[in-house]
Amino acid sequence: MPSMNLSITRIGWLKRTAIGVAALLALGLAQQFLASGNGSVATAQRKTTSSADAIKIPFESYKLANGLNVILSIDRATPTVAVNLWYHVGSKNEVPGRTGFAHLFEHVMFTGSGHVPYGLHDKLTEGIGGNNNGSTTNDRTNYYEIVPSNYLESALWLESDRMGFLLDKLDLAKLNAQRDIVKNERRQSYDNQPYGRVSEIFSAAIYPKSHPYSWPVIGSMEDLSRASEDDVKDFFRLYYSPNNATLAVVGDIDIAQTKAWIAKYFNDLPQGQPVTRPSMAPVKLESAKRLVYEDRVQIPRLYIQWPTVGDKHEDIYPLSLMGSILTGSRTARLTKALVYDSQAATQVGAFQRGNEDVGEFQIVVIPRPGHSLTELEGAVDAILQKFMNEGPTAEEMQKATSGRELSFLRGLESNLGKANQLLDGAVFHGDPGFFRTDYLKTLSVTAADVKRVANNYLPRARVVLSVVPKGKKDQASKAAESQTVVEQRAEVRGGKS
Amino acid sequence: MKQHNRLIKLVLAIALLASFGGASFGQQPLDRTKVPAPGKTPQLSVPTWTKTALPNGATLIVCESHNLPLVSFTITFVGGANQFEPADRRGLAAMTASMLSEGTTTRTGDQLSDALQLLGTNVGNGIGSEEGTMGFVSTTAKFPATLAILEDMMLNPSFPADALERLRARTLIGLTQAKDQPVIISGQVFAKVLYGSQHPYGQRATEASIKALTRDDVMAFHKAYYQPAHAIITVVGDVNPASVKRTITETFKPWIKAGNQPSFNYPLVPAQGTAAIYLVDKPGAAQSVFNIGLPGPPRNTPDYFALLVLNHILGGQFQSRLNYNIREVHGYSYGVNSSFAYGKGPGAFRAGGSVVSGKTDAALIEFMKELHGIVGERPVTDEELKTSKDALIQGLPRNFGSVSSTGGSITNLMVQGLPDDYYQRYAANVSAVTKDDLLRVAKRYLDLDHLAIVIVGDRSSVEAPLKATGVAPIKILDLEGNPAPVSAGGSTNNAPK
Numbered sequence: 001m002p003s004m005n006l007s008i009t010r011i012g013w014l015k016r017t018a019i020g021v022a023a024l025l026a027l028g029l030a031q032q033f034l035a036s037g038n039g040s041v042a043t044a045q046r047k048t049t050s051s052a053d054a055i056k057i058p059f060e061s062y063k064l065a066n067g068l069n070v071i072l073s074i075d076r077a078t079p080t081v082a083v084n085l086w087y088h089v090g091s092k093n094e095v096p097g098r099t100g101f102a103h104l105f106e107h108v109m110f111t112g113s114g115h116v117p118y119g120l121h122d123k124l125t126e127g128i129g130g131n132n133n134g135s136t137t138n139d140r141t142n143y144y145e146i147v148p149s150n151y152l153e154s155a156l157w158l159e160s161d162r163m164g165f166l167l168d169k170l171d172l173a174k175l176n177a178q179r180d181i182v183k184n185e186r187r188q189s190y191d192n193q194p195y196g197r198v199s200e201i202f203s204a205a206i207y208p209k210s211h212p213y214s215w216p217v218i219g220s221m222e223d224l225s226r227a228s229e230d231d232v233k234d235f236f237r238l239y240y241s242p243n244n245a246t247l248a249v250v251g252d253i254d255i256a257q258t259k260a261w262i263a264k265y266f267n268d269l270p271q272g273q274p275v276t277r278p279s280m281a282p283v284k285l286e287s288a289k290r291l292v293y294e295d296r297v298q299i300p301r302l303y304i305q306w307p308t309v310g311d312k313h314e315d316i317y318p319l320s321l322m323g324s325i326l327t328g329s330r331t332a333r334l335t336k337a338l339v340y341d342s343q344a345a346t347q348v349g350a351f352q353r354g355n356e357d358v359g360e361f362q363i364v365v366i367p368r369p370g371h372s373l374t375e376l377e378g379a380v381d382a383i384l385q386k387f388m389n390e391g392p393t394a395e396e397m398q399k400a401t402s403g404r405e406l407s408f409l410r411g412l413e414s415n416l417g418k419a420n421q422l423l424d425g426a427v428f429h430g431d432p433g434f435f436r437t438d439y440l441k442t443l444s445v446t447a448a449d450v451k452r453v454a455n456n457y458l459p460r461a462r463v464v465l466s467v468v469p470k471g472k473k474d475q476a477s478k479a480a481e482s483q484t485v486v487e488q489r490a491e492v493r494g495g496k497s
Numbered sequence: 498m499k500q501h502n503r504l505i506k507l508v509l510a511i512a513l514l515a516s517f518g519g520a521s522f523g524q525q526p527l528d529r530t531k532v533p534a535p536g537k538t539p540q541l542s543v544p545t546w547t548k549t550a551l552p553n554g555a556t557l558i559v560c561e562s563h564n565l566p567l568v569s570f571t572i573t574f575v576g577g578a579n580q581f582e583p584a585d586r587r588g589l590a591a592m593t594a595s596m597l598s599e600g601t602t603t604r605t606g607d608q609l610s611d612a613l614q615l616l617g618t619n620v621g622n623g624i625g626s627e628e629g630t631m632g633f634v635s636t637t638a639k640f641p642a643t644l645a646i647l648e649d650m651m652l653n654p655s656f657p658a659d660a661l662e663r664l665r666a667r668t669l670i671g672l673t674q675a676k677d678q679p680v681i682i683s684g685q686v687f688a689k690v691l692y693g694s695q696h697p698y699g700q701r702a703t704e705a706s707i708k709a710l711t712r713d714d715v716m717a718f719h720k721a722y723y724q725p726a727h728a729i730i731t732v733v734g735d736v737n738p739a740s741v742k743r744t745i746t747e748t749f750k751p752w753i754k755a756g757n758q759p760s761f762n763y764p765l766v767p768a769q770g771t772a773a774i775y776l777v778d779k780p781g782a783a784q785s786v787f788n789i790g791l792p793g794p795p796r797n798t799p800d801y802f803a804l805l806v807l808n809h810i811l812g813g814q815f816q817s818r819l820n821y822n823i824r825e826v827h828g829y830s831y832g833v834n835s836s837f838a839y840g841k842g843p844g845a846f847r848a849g850g851s852v853v854s855g856k857t858d859a860a861l862i863e864f865m866k867e868l869h870g871i872v873g874e875r876p877v878t879d880e881e882l883k884t885s886k887d888a889l890i891q892g893l894p895r896n897f898g899s900v901s902s903t904g905g906s907i908t909n910l911m912v913q914g915l916p917d918d919y920y921q922r923y924a925a926n927v928s929a930v931t932k933d934d935l936l937r938v939a940k941r942y943l944d945l946d947h948l949a950i951v952i953v954g955d956r957s958s959v960e961a962p963l964k965a966t967g968v969a970p971i972k973i974l975d976l977e978g979n980p981a982p983v984s985a986g987g988s989t990n991n992a993p994k
Binding site: 054077078079080114115119120122123124126127128129130131148149150151152153154156157161165176177178179180181182183184185187188189191192194252264265268296297298299328329330331336339340343346347366368369395398399402403404405406409410412413414 | 534
């Protein structure tokens with residue numbers, strides 16, 4: 001994928017990548033990190049000669065009468081299988097006053113359903129050497145099981161039961177227990193994390209109030225407290241129907257048997273109402289914003305963010321390459337100038353982050369002692385101006401794309417990773433095979449394309465955010481012009497609902 | 498009339514039956530209460546590999562896997578910072594590894610970076626406490642060229658003085674940033690409490706040790722460390738064993754026989770004091786970070802498999818006793834766990850996680866309840882034992898999920914001195930563990946009278962409640978793990994920062 005999504009997961013400590021990505025994202029290094037794969041050995045082709053030949057994931061897809069989309073892909077490298085179910089609903093489908101609900105709901109999906117008592121889901125996954133998790137982004141919610149291949153039928157049974165019968169066993173006590181856990185997830189991943197609130201400060205600053213992307217996926221403490229049992233029921237009925245879901249089964253499977261099991265467990269789930277989705281145009285800021293946030297940190301950081309475009313827009317390909325050209329290696333423009341030559345910074349990162357409808361381009365700079373954020377902002381702007389004038393060199397273009405084949409191939413080592421690629425294409429682009437289009441589009445970006453997006457987006461009104469130590473607002477870039485971000489969401493010390 | 502009515506009823510019943518779930522008439526309705534039984538257990542296949550002693554003293558392991566055109570290459574050095582670093586030069590090993598990317602006698606750091614980026618890959622270097630690695634994953638086509646660059650980095654580094662200063666500054670900033678991270682502080686203080694400042698397990702890089710490093714130190718460390726006698730070369734992927742041996746022998750011709758296998762003689766671990774709570778103040782923290790434990794056995798303990806099962810039940814999975822209780826039942830945390838840090842020496846047993854500040858005391862009581870439970874108050878049940886064994890045995894393929902994880906899994910056997918058929922015997926070893934074994938090892942290794950309970954959190958709100966639990970006396974430590982100045986009253990707001 002040329003851009004990346006922030007997602008939050010049901011289980012934090014079992015999923016090292018969840019924490020790793022968050023930490024790296026803060027440094028703007030997430031793309032490189034995400035490029036490396038892990039998981040289980042994979043697929044088909046023996047030898048490849050050219051780059052495009054290697055970009056293959058064999059699959060077949062079909063649709064049940066109730067609207068459930070299905071994607072199947074065989075990979076017999078290990079006797080395991082990944083079942084991965086995406087619902088096309090995320091935090092952007094929430095309403096103001098109930099932020100964080102899509103993710104809270106994801107947690108509720110693990111508390112048992114009509115025919116599955118609490119705990120059995122884990123027993124039929126981690127209890128047999130597999131695992132399970134769920135994650136929520138602005139745009140979608142997913143649930144997966146990785147199991148030995150002889151447990152595929154029970155994994156499909158588990159997913160079908162909570163798609164069809166979640167509400168049969170729902171009660172307020174379960175909701176409350178998950179609410180407390182999610183609040184702790186928020187504390188652990190955002191509030192007790194240095195620089196942990198940056199992403200939600202940006203969401204609020206870039207998007208107009210009540211815009212569906214203006215609140216964080218994790219939600220606010222107050223809203224999490226408000227969510228009611230009726231909210232759970234309404235949300236389930238609106239969004240958790242087969243016609244709003246896509247199921248991928250990837251791994252050591254027999255196609256005919258898998259189809260028969262899917263029919264057995266999913267065919268009789270009733271189709272729901274058609275889901276209407278808000279259509280959202282990319283936003284533009286009316287005027288530049290300059291913010292300062294005091295955090296429990298000792299070293300300040302400078303963040304600059306521009307609203308750009310979402311993942312369906314062609315410009316994400318050159319925008320993504322622009323990130324690599326600016327900070328993707330030690331000879332990248334910003335890295336070379338600020339970390340190696342002037343050494344005013346210890347780390348810099350730049351990347352396009354895209355969602356289904358909207359996106360942002362972000363730069364983050366960690367200064368070295370003795371160098372102010374004001375100085376660094378000026379230095380960044382001078383380099384960007386030069387880049388806008390010149391555009392990238394041929395070598396820069398080549399370096400920015402040369403790692404794509406390897407990252408794609410490493411992604412094929414994991415059944416879950418392959419399932420996510422197929423699902424991303426199916427859900428957001430209407431084609432499970434979109435990964436190949438995506439790859440080819442990335443490789444066909446020209447230097448002129450990158451120069452064009454640089455000149456299109458970088459001169460636009462932007463948000464500059466300085467994160468500074470408590471009581472050190474004077475360390476902000478252009479401190480006198482910066483507006484203080486107040487702690488709107490701080491909870492009462494020691495409180496727990 | 499009557500008959501007619503009955504007919505209508507029958508027709509209605511059929512229509513209702515058909516409308517329910519769309520199951521066609523005559524088909525047996527699906528009984529969703531029945532958990533689908535697993536299919537035939539798939540054959541657990543462990544990869545095979547060749548092991549060769551090279552003339553220079555290094556060991557070469559080659560494991561073929563032709564699923565994808567990928568190669569994982571790693572040189573692992575047995576022994577790490579603890580064996581090769583002077584105690585007053587902590588950080589030297591990691592610094593030396595970083596310096597290998599800064600240039601060779603024929604390539605600058607920029608040239609190395611560009612060459613690797615154009616090959617689509619990157620060479621990773623690192624030295625941990627007991628082993629070090631240098632390696633990469635590349636496409637099959639780019640393997641020889643990447644290998645040649647790795648060889649140059651390892652054997653011909655130029656150690657530019659200005660690069661050392663830049664990396665020194667980056668490391669010092671990293672040390673400063675670590676002070677903002679309660680999770681890192683808690684781990685560091687825990688190590689210091691358990692092992693003191695004389696044992697390498699209790700030592701780490703400090704501002705003073707980083708400032709003291711010289712270029713001569715780095716050159717001397719490089720000369721002593723990067724030697725073939727304690728090196729294991731592991732190649733996994735799309736290679737032919739005979740030709741890859743030729744390529745490696747040819748590429749590493751200048752790497753001549755030198756060095757020794759390190760000894761792992763550690764000083765005795767200091768006697769553990771009676772159980773105590775070591776509280777580190779992080780004013781305003783939203784959560785308290787727990788590390789509870791004591792020194793444990795080395796990896797070569799004959800009790801390894803019993804401890805593996807024991808820890809799996811106590812805190813090694815989502816439905817472990819600790820996580821079930823503290824997260825799922827009580828909602829005090831987003832996740833807690835436990836682990837043994839097996840190494841050549843007495844690595845720590847620890848249980849912990851991040852807990853909402855207001856429930857610090859309640860969470861401590863639950864941690865202690867589970868620890869007392871596992872050492873005898875609530876012995877492991879047959880059901881727990883069976884599920885744990887199933888999970889561990891059937892989870893074995895996870896070790897071989899990618900070329901790099903396969904390489905790591907094989908190499909680890911050599912590093913830890915485990916037999917080559919370890920994975921073949923793994924299932925039998927796990928199966929042999931009994932409930933008696935679990936109770937015996939729990940009593941032996943979880944000495945609850947000498948637990949160190951390290952908690953990093955907001956002292957002003959958590960100290961008094963912790964004291965009231967009566968679990969253990971409280972000692973206040975600073976961020977470095979040294980006794981903090983005693984304040985009057987102990988639990989008041991004028992606690993030292």
